[in-house]
Amino acid sequence: MTNLIDIKGVTHAYKTPKGLLPVLSNLNLSVPEGEFAAVVGPSGCGKSTLTRLVAGLMKPDQGEVWLHGNLVKSPRKTVGMAFQNPVLLEWRSILDNVILPLEIVAPSMPRAKKIARAEELLALVGLSGFEAKRPSELSGGMRQRASLCRSIVHKPEVLIMDEPFGALDAFTREDLWQTMHELRAKEPFTAVLITHDLRESVYLGDQVFVLSGRPATTQFVLDVQYPGQDGQRKLDGLYTPECSDMLATLREQIKIAQGRNADVAGH
Numbered sequence: 001m002t003n004l005i006d007i008k009g010v011t012h013a014y015k016t017p018k019g020l021l022p023v024l025s026n027l028n029l030s031v032p033e034g035e036f037a038a039v040v041g042p043s044g045c046g047k048s049t050l051t052r053l054v055a056g057l058m059k060p061d062q063g064e065v066w067l068h069g070n071l072v073k074s075p076r077k078t079v080g081m082a083f084q085n086p087v088l089l090e091w092r093s094i095l096d097n098v099i100l101p102l103e104i105v106a107p108s109m110p111r112a113k114k115i116a117r118a119e120e121l122l123a124l125v126g127l128s129g130f131e132a133k134r135p136s137e138l139s140g141g142m143r144q145r146a147s148l149c150r151s152i153v154h155k156p157e158v159l160i161m162d163e164p165f166g167a168l169d170a171f172t173r174e175d176l177w178q179t180m181h182e183l184r185a186k187e188p189f190t191a192v193l194i195t196h197d198l199r200e201s202v203y204l205g206d207q208v209f210v211l212s213g214r215p216a217t218t219q220f221v222l223d224v225q226y227p228g229q230d231g232q233r234k235l236d237g238l239y240t241p242e243c244s245d246m247l248a249t250l251r252e253q254i255k256i257a258q259g260r261n262a263d264v265a266g267h
């Protein structure tokens with residue numbers, strides 16, 4: 001399998017009034033095409049910085065980021081991004097919010113085609129009938145569903161998610177996890193998910209990368225062997241001994257990364 005994302009020896013420091021703040025140190029991370037990488041690590045270790053580098057929003061001081069065999073040197077239109085706060089535009093309908101990336105990436109696509117694409121995705125996440133609503137008329141979970149549609153509407157090479165479910169209540173979050181699996185089954189994509197929730201990392205990830213404390217490097221990689229048949233992941237699987245063992249391993253690794261008790265949530 002070829003790697004869609006190859007992060008090679010990335011080192012980065014921010015310039016601050018107090019001097020240089022080293023954030024990433026010789027970090028390596030590869031994600032094969034179609035796979036889902038979850039990234040966990042102590043607070044403030046540099047996870048969001050990593051997403052900015054992959055999206056080409058910043059350049060590393062040292063090392064390289066490759067996407068689909070291309071060296072990332074500037075912002076990439078072919079990256080989809082989803083954040084904790086969905087940031088939907090209130091003056092646009094849900095449908096027009098979802099269409100937005102197509103207006104930028106595929107301006108010549110006929111509007112009818114754009115609408116059909118957005119409607120198809122909104123139906124996949126259970127938002128048929130809400131196309132004409134404004135963002136404020138939807139619940140937080142529904143807004144995040146719409147935001148996910150917007151982040152993949154243009155079929156990005158990679159979907160980067162920075163704690164997209166962090167602000168949702170536990171039940172809505174679990175619903176969204178299942179939606180992610182349904183979306184992936186219908187619309188395969190390569191993804192990087194930043195999360196503080198170890199259960200989420202195991203339920204969604206094919207691999208979980210544990211970053212060390214700042215400056216972060218890849219400390220540990222867990223190959224997720226999720227229990228169940230036909231590659232179908234059921235939420236109940238999280239409560240099996242196999243998942244408990246994986247979660248215990250991750251908790252241990254986070255403690256090592258922090259040098260103290262884990263403060264990650266959801267386990």
Ligand SMILES: Nc1ncnc2c1ncn2[C@@H]1O[C@H](COP(=O)(O)OP(=O)(O)OP(=O)(O)O)[C@@H](O)[C@H]1O
Pocket residue numbers: 014015016021023042043044045046047048049050
């Ligand atoms: N533009 C910037 N200039 C200076 N320092 C920054 C900048 N962006 C982030 N930092 C600092 O770099 C460190 C890493 O930040 P980053 O947001 O990448 O970490 P994180 O692991 O995503 O954090 P969290 O887990 O809290 O979301 C933090 O100490 C942060 O304050």
